[in-house]
Amino acid sequence: MNTIALTIMMIILAYLAGSISSAILVCKMRGLPDPRENGSGNPGATNVLRIGGVSSAVLVLFFDMLKGALPSYLSYLMGMDAASLGFIAVAACLGHIYPIFFQFKGGKGVATAFGAMAPIGHDLALCLIATWIVLVLLTRYSSVAAMATAFLAPFYTLWLDERFVLPVAMLSTIIIIRHKDNIERLRIGEESKVSRKKRNKKA
Known part of the structure; x- marks a missing residue:
């Protein structure tokens, strides 16, 4: 199989892997409400934290990161170039955001994107995790932590x-880009903070 065909195959597989909604499946397995219809309506770890607690959110976070990390790491082991790795990682995120298995209605793609970045190295993974945790603790806004960490990620990688x-x-x-609605809610003071309680505001 030539390089182009292999890259296309990995892009498709990455998208399909990303399309597996960890939030929806974990909630179903644990008898929790559908995250698309409760809390913020976003099928992601932060919303699952609100409606299902810490353990369920951790499971969602782990599997969301895994579905980004596996395609990227396998492609890296195949010796693909940086541009190909980028398209494969983006495909996994697009699968999470627009999942073919769930009517193309998915989450923000944060955990999947960070998972795709993690195989680059433990140092980068630690920088991303530490930055996100510190910013969540300081601001109590998951969206602010995600956007700031994403903004800093290329600079960490350059280093x-x-x-x-x-x-x-x-x-x-x-x-x-996926956080444009959060930016507007932050501007008008309506953004929800991280909490394990149910809220009606969007996350």
Whole structure:
């Protein structure tokens, strides 16, 4: 199989992997309400935290990161170039955002994008996780933490392994664009803070 065909195959597989909604499946397995119809309506870890608690949210976070990490890491082991890795990682995120298995209505893609970045190296993964945690604790806004971490990710990558700045920048751009509604709610003071309680406001 030539390089182009292999890349296309991995892009398709990455999209299909991303289309598996961890939030919906975890909620079904645990007898929790459908995250698309409760809380913020967003099928992601933050909303599952609100409606199902910490353990369920951790499961969603882990599997959302895994479905981004596996296609990226396998493609890396195949020796694909940075541009191909970027398209494959983006495909996984687009699968999460527009899942073919769930009427193309998915989450923000944050955990999947960070998972796709993680195989670049432990140092980058630690920087991303630490930045997100610190910002959530300081601001109590998951959206602010996600956007700021995404913004910083290409700079961390430039510092740690400049070969992968392009794919990381592609993923960061998707994350920030997906948070345009959150930016507007932050501007008018209606953005929800991180909480395990149910809320009616969007996250």
